[in-house]
Each structure stands twice: as structure tokens, then as C-alpha cells.
Amino acid sequence: MSQTTNTILMIRPVNFRMNEQTAVNNYFQEDLNLKNTEINIKAQKEFDAFVDKLRAVGVQVIVEEDDKLMDTPDSIFPNNWVSFHENGDVGLYPMFAENRRKERRDEVFIRLESEGFKINNIIDYTSAEDEGLFLEGTGSLLLDRINSKAYCALSPRADEDLFIEFCEDFEYTPIVFTANQTVDGKRLPIYHTNVMMCLAEKFSVICLDSIDDKKERKLVIKNLKADGKAIIEISESQMHQFAGNMLQVQGHGGQRYLVMSQAAHESLTPKQVADIEKYCPILSSSLETIETCGGGSARCMMAEVFLPKA
Incomplete structure (x- = not known):
């Protein structure tokens, strides 16, 4: 079992814009006052x-084009579905x-199979939408794959019963x-x-200040420490620069990188950067629009592929 992969799926946008349907509880979204075509470009x-x-x-980045029709x-964020x-x-x-919901496309599975990956079983939770219950993939679930623990901050997009059901199906301990x-x-x-x-192999970058309940905060810290993970704390203002939205991936020769946006990278203090770089280099890119x-x-844009090769 591995915590990181060298293969990720990304969806290239064709109709990207501010999604009015998600803005109701995603308080990170802002209107840029540009035409939608300009925003997409x-x-x-x-x-x-x-x-x-x-x-x-x-x-290894597998890029699948979105379907214009x-x-x-928000198709650029496949890790949610x-x-x-x-x-x-x-x-x-x-x-x-x-x-x-239209982002869930069979073409993505066909593409992965054409790339040599094996899909044995699809565990489908989507019928919960009929009851108004949601669990938005690895946006809602943070998986510690090695220690079989799943962390979930409850929100309108992360239902507790569904989360427990996922943990039973995939054999994770729920936190x-x-x-x-x-x-x-x-x-x-917070919506996700x-x-x-962020959970990496040997450390976690986390905004503990966002967990208002002291018992819950202690529970999270206790689990991270029990699994030997160093805790790198970020502030709420750094979180607003997406400093929590990071993913550790593998490059050439199994080298690990912590991937984040330029805004997230620039929000970090020299000490936080040094703490991260004890474990792996940072890779950042401008994602302002x-x-x-x-x-x-950055993390939302990458769906990790852990599937076996056929």
C-alpha cells in the first residue's frame, strides 16, 4: 500500500467559469468580472x-478533455467525483x-483502461443525491492509505453517514x-x-485553527502523531491562499514532490517551507484564475490513479 502515486488524471476545461451552483457554500469563490470565454482561456x-x-x-499526467456539450x-476538479x-x-x-453531476463520465474509465489500468469494481454512492446527501470524493475524504484512516470535515458536501459507509466499504477507520x-x-x-x-507520507499540513471544537482538534492531532506524521500548521489566512490544498506525488525515480499553487507557496513562511523541504521539494504553479x-x-485538479496495471 502506498500513500503517493506517480500517475494522476486531470481534466482540461472547455467551459470553465465561476459556478453559481457551488458559490452558495464555497466561500473561496470570487467573481472576476471577465467574460466567461476570457476566464476559460x-x-x-x-x-x-x-x-x-x-x-x-x-x-505521469493523463489529460482528458472535457466535453463542451x-x-x-467545474470539471477541472475531478477528484470530487x-x-x-x-x-x-x-x-x-x-x-x-x-x-x-454531469462530470461523471464513462469516457474517463475507458481512457484509463486504454492506458493499461484495470478497473475491477465500481462502488457507486451517487443514489444518495436523491436524498440530498453528498460526499465529494477526495475533496471530502482525506485518505491515509498506509494507516487505513480517513479524515473528514463534515459540511453540506460531506455527510457523516455516507462517510461511515465509505469507511466500511473501503476498510478505513473514520476520523x-x-x-x-x-x-x-x-x-x-469549510466546504472540503x-x-x-493535506496528508503526505511523513507529514501533514493542516489549519488546526479551523477546528473550533477542542476535543475534535485533539482527536485529529492524536491520530496524526500516532502515525508518526509531523504536523506543519498553517493559519486561516494561509488556508485562504490554498496553503492546505496540496498533494504529494511521485516523479522520476520515485522522487516525492509536494504540489501546490503559487499563491499557496508564496503564503508560506520560510520556516514552513523549510519544514516541508525536509521531506520533499515543493512544486508550484500559478493557478490564479x-x-x-x-x-x-492544485490538489482539487488532480485525481490520483492507484489502479493496478492490467
């Missing part, structure tokens, strides 16, 4: 430059925004908590766990 440039940087260090503005596992299982997840951010003077749930927390309009960042 900027997002495509950021996407292509990001893919080039990943490939340059030896990360679908009108799926699918997860791929070492035993050949695939998780398919229920999405909060109706226009995001449940609530993470909040301040919006107009109120403490409101992977915005406030994607972050501002989409309210998601």
Missing part, C-alpha cells in the same frame, strides 16, 4: 502550464451541485470533525476537507 493556460511542470519532473464549469484504489476499486461520489472559516463574522463549515488539510473563479486549487 486563462484557465486553460494555467492548466497547460501546470501539466507541463508536473510532466517535467516525471509525473456538457456545460460543466471519483477515487481510484490499488485493488482496482473505483469510488463514484454524490455531488452537491446538480451541474457537477470525523468539523472545520470552520470566518465568513462575514460568522463561523461556517482538502482545503484545510482557477482559484479565484473555481474556489479550488
